[in-house]
Amino acid sequence: MKSKIITMIALVMVAVLAIGAVNSAPVSVADASADTNQRVVNVTGEGKIVVAPDLAYINLGVQTKNEDAQKAQQENTVKMNAVVEAIKKAGIKAENIKTTGYNIYQNYDYTPNSEVKNEYYQVNNTVNLKITDIESVGKIIDVATAAGANSVNNIQFTVADDSKYYAEALKLAMGNANSKATAIMSTFNKKPGLPVSVSEASYGGSTIYKTANVRLEMDSAMGSTPIESGEITIEATVTVGYDY
Known part of the structure; x- marks a missing residue:
């Protein structure tokens, strides 16, 4: 009985050694050279x-000035509404008109001696137009400026x-x-x-x-x-x- 147990242990050890030998087999020289010498x-x-x-994109703006802030805003609103209505009639759809900037701030004019001459409020309102008819870009600018736009910049074609x-x-x-x-x-x-x-x-x-x-x-x-x-x-x- 004892000899049978010893024989079984020996067989198990042989199997383990065989598996270890397979797992630790070295990479062939040919494989190594293929990786390193490419x-x-x-x-x-x-x-x-x-x-x-x-396609074209244009920024159009209306700038107004007045000593009274409220009047500067009201004047700007009237002019910008006129500009928007004019460019809509010229063929620009409402979804292609987007407000991109609106600000109001106090400003000053100075004399040559750096003394304050005039104090007033300035309002800037800017819209971005998406124009799908490239040939009409010049026409749209003319329509907008005739309606009261006094700022046209950043025309981009794409x-x-x-x-x-x-x-x-x-x-x-x-x-x-x-x-x-x-x-x-x-x-x-x-x-x-x-x-x-x-x-x-x-x-x-x-x-x-x-x-x-x-x-x-x-x-x-x-x-x-x-x-x-x-x-x-x-x-x-x-x-x-x-x-x-």
Whole structure:
């Protein structure tokens, strides 16, 4: 009986040693070299798409001054209401008109000797317009100023949906990366295959703006304030790795 117990213990020890040997098997030299000796060419690719804007944003404002704060406010309200009604009649929908700023503060005029000459209250009221008809930007400015707006600034042109253009820019960026890798790898008689890594470096898809300046003057030939929307450049950048 004792000899049977000893035999069973010996068998268990052999099994444990066998399992331990399997779990602690060393990594082969071939596997190690595959991990540590991979050679990679990393390049940066850039792509650009130039498009015409189809959307504009404009800040219009009314500024009023009066020695009486209440009168300055009342005058501002009357003028701004007139401006809003005028631009609505010109085709701007109510949901595309948003108040972005309103403030009232006391101000002073000074003499050359830095003495206070006049004291008055100034009220500023600003609205932001979303204009979907790019060709009407100059007309809207003329309508607003005729109705009483005396501040026009920060005109921005953009595209309503730039995602499709950005996707095309990404394709161009990948092509540019491949061209760079081809040129580099040709110096040691290699060609790029499928990338081993691709990283989008530009994080695009967000709205891109182009700001324009405003000249508040009538062009008799054109019949409205001249505003040039120009073009918008949408860019994409990628980092690509090719092994060899």
